Amino acid sequence: MTSLLKKLMAVSILMFCATLAVAQEDPPEEDVNAVDSEVYLAPVVVDGEEIFSVRGSTALPAEERADLVNTRIIEVATRNEATEVHMRIERSELGRSIYADGTLVTVTTTADADFEQMDIVVLAQLHADAVEEAILLYRANRTDEAFSYGAIAAGIWSLVFGLYCAILLWLRKRVPRLVARLVERRARALQKATADIVQSSAVSNLARFFIRLLVDITLFTGFYYYLSFVLLSFPNTRPIAELLIRYVTDPILGILAGFLSYLPNLITILIIAAITRWLIKGTRLFFESVDQGVIELHAFEEHWIWPTFNLIRGGLIVIAAVICFPYIPGSDSAAFQGLTILVGVMVSLGSNSVVSNVLAGLFVLYKRSMNVGDRIRVGDFYGDVMQIRLMETYLKSVKNELISIPNATLLSSEVINYSSKIDGKGLLLHTSVGIGYEEPRKKVEAMLIESARRTTGLKKSPAPFVLVTGLSDFATIYQINAFTTRGSSLPLMLSELHKNITDVFNENQVQIMTPNYEADTAELKISDVDWEGPLAHEATLIPDEEPKEA
Template sequence: MNNLLGSLFVIFYLLASSISSGQELKVENLDSSLTSNQNRTEQLMEFSDSIQRIDSLRAVALEEEIDRLQNSEIVRRQTLQAKIDSLNRRKAEQKIMVQHQVDSLRAVNLGVPLILNDDTLFYIYSKLGPFGPSQRAESIAHKLKMLGDRDDFDPDKLVVTTGAESDDISYEEIIILSVTDTDGFWINEARGKIIQTYREQIVESLAAYRDHFGVYNNMKRFGLLILVFIILFLGIKYMNRGFTALNIRLVERSSKYISGIKIKQIEVLTPEREKQVLRLVLKGIKWILIILIVYIALPTIFSIFPATENLANQLFGYIINPVKSIVLGFLGYIPEMITIAVIIVVAYYVTRFLKVVAREIENENIVVPGFYADWAKPTFNLVSIIIFAFSFIAIFPYLPGSDSPVFKGVSVFLGILISLGSTSAVSNIIAGLVITYMRPFKLGDRVKIGDTTGDVMSKNLLVTRVKTIKNEDISIPNSAILNGSTINYSSNADSLGLVLHSTVTIGYDVPWRKVHELLIDSATNTEYISKYPAPFVLQTSLDDFYVSYQINMYTKQAGFSSKIYSELHSRIQDSFANAGVEIMSPHYRAERDGNDMAIPKGFKPGADPNDIKPKN
């Protein structure tokens, strides 16, 4: 516990040192500003003094000439006197001009205060020799404190002496402060009056200072300091005991209520880990309260003694000022928040309206000529993105810190990072938009994309998902679809019908009309094949040993094409076998040398019909 208090005191001592450094920096900046203005004032005064010296010399010369003139030369004497009066008027006007210039500088700079015992006696505006205003104020304050700390101090020994360049206040041959003509210009008073006023203020302030730092008051302060330390020690001690008892009551005695934390079937925390977490939380709360109590006690301790009272105000300011800044910032940000809220509300309701319109178009309750129903949803998504993008652009200037160079730098960095890392994604998004409005297929269509054949299950801006007849889900990038070829089997199936076709090769010994009849009969009896238009046969080639016959038939069920082909081939085999016609494969040649015919056994001439039936 003692180590903790010692560490905290060291930390706050360093804080106090930083505060003092900041104050010194502020004083130096103020001193440099006042020194700059002082230089301007001295230049004005030097310019004015040079003119006044010239005018004074001319006035003396004119007065000497008047004295030499005889009484008979009255006109000449009057002329010279008029010139002297003119020089005096110009001298007075020059002084007024300099005073106006000093007044304008005084309105900008308030001067360096001379503070003794938290009481501002007066302000110093000008430098004296090599010493700036802040150095003069510091030196005078130091000398006054030395006088106030002397047991034999006698205010009657503070005397005022008048010199050619300045009026001084001294104590036993020690010059406490000096007032020059420059100080008089800044204060707009005669320096004799200023020095007397300063002496009265110093005497009153030293009397208050000696009373404030008397033995009786110092004893009270030390007693109060001891009392604060006792309260601080007891507060931390009993708080520590209270948290120990609370730990026992909540954790140890409440074990039956601690059963761990589970999310569905996943055990996030076991009962023992939950107890450890509760102990850590209580321990963290305890230390936060201890630090808060010590932080509040330290400014109280500093405020007991006048020498450290400013540190107390600074420590309280570390808490009060941020809270004040947050509150004032929040109140000042209310107009921007209202603007942001209006933009968000407008964007939200515009988006909802467009969503309703898009749903009605998708359900074909609203028909827009040239606009397909399946365009409604992607168009709504695209417009929504544009609306939200423009809303963000409109909101961005009202965000706190949007003008910060760090904020702008992070935004540029993220933009470059996204641009470099999303080249393929952007190409897929562009391809997805093009595909959406090209309409090469829609959901549920049977398509062939590259080497993949299946039904379109979903499509978005990045990929299109196809489900094959083997229940395989294949994701195809939109850029690959755009760059390749796509066959849509379903686009014309409902209107014109999809033409399915298959090829068989039959030898020249079979009449082609018979082959046509058998193929058409097989196709007609196949499920999902349309009766109208009727199936038809094309002879696609006359080869060396056989003729290639292509059976073509219409269907409106493109999704069942695999099943249709399978059934068709089965029926073709049965029809040709029943007719006694051999289906010749490519490069197959039958030589009749007594071998059996290349048809199923049950279909051979004179065969038993029971051989056709499958065996159980």
């Protein structure tokens, strides 16, 4: 037991010492690249060529040190036209001093060598070689032979640019006309299809304008680079040429570099878009099969097919957009996020009615309160349902008017459906008449029932019945009720019922007291069953017809 305790204590002491050793380890050295990024460097540029970079200090910033070295190199180079430069490196207090033709050009310090992680002798020799090469190149570019070559190059560039301009000017005259003729020929069909709303001449003029604009931009770009290359041919104007080229080339190269770096994300977005498109096509094919009856879905209404497809398609597009959002360039920037929030707030504030109508449309579609073809009444609107969409529902009135009702109105209003079957008996068509108290009640009820039996479309079973709905000052109010299954023909059947009531009461010499009664007349207010008149025997007389579907 004692030996076991000693072993446990030894292991504990070793673990404790190891923990202390780890805790007392030196912190990791900083990354060299991080240090490099904090040190500011400035390039030494001679005739547009960077020969090396110098490091700044508190006493002498990097830009001033680079300008000083550049000035001394040019001073030595312009002193004579010799084809050789005498270079000398001497040890100094700060490091190594570099002389060219006896003139101090630059000093390579110990700090420079430490920064470059190189021996100071090697670094000084590299700087001396770069200075010598820059001086010789500066002198060579300013010889008579170099100026002659520059003039020849400028002349060649001028000839090339002249030929370039001639070709572009020729194209500027010919191509817009050719494109305009082709576009106008194709746009004539569009003009006929749009009933002259889109004019073919306007389309051709627009195409001609864009072609000429493209040629002008190409011509200006060619002139810009021609001027840059001509200035680049001479050493004195070479810095201006390099500046002009940099103004255009650097942004283009930056755009290309950004595009290349964005290419993997673009490929990802294209793959997501392709998968989404295939899913939408597959969903469309499925619902087309349902619409054609190839695939049967139990208790799935026909008018649900395409609204359901639109909902699924919209959901797939939204999901794809959410997945693609992180791959959009700049999606993680504060500006992009702020713009997204602003657009979201604007959409949420301006789409309250749209969202309410869409949600109401979903309830209208799927709660089965009506179907396409049903005859309904919504408030003062009465007609057949033509279309049920997410935003609105279209009715065709009995007067052949197209009525658009927002779905929010349908959801908040009482909807009477004359086409739905509740208990199999059908709808109860009814109308009221007022008959004087002198007429026997049973006689009036018999006449009303006879009128209902003569009306086409009213069911014989269950049998029509009469209700006494009121006793007014001068008449008894009778209401005839009869069942029908032709909900879409109610106006025609009601009209025929009124005709039959008038005929039956006239046949039985009974006056109809409604809608108003003032006093008994000397003669009964009834019409003869048979009548003579200029229209009685005309061929244009419209006979009573069986009610048809409205």
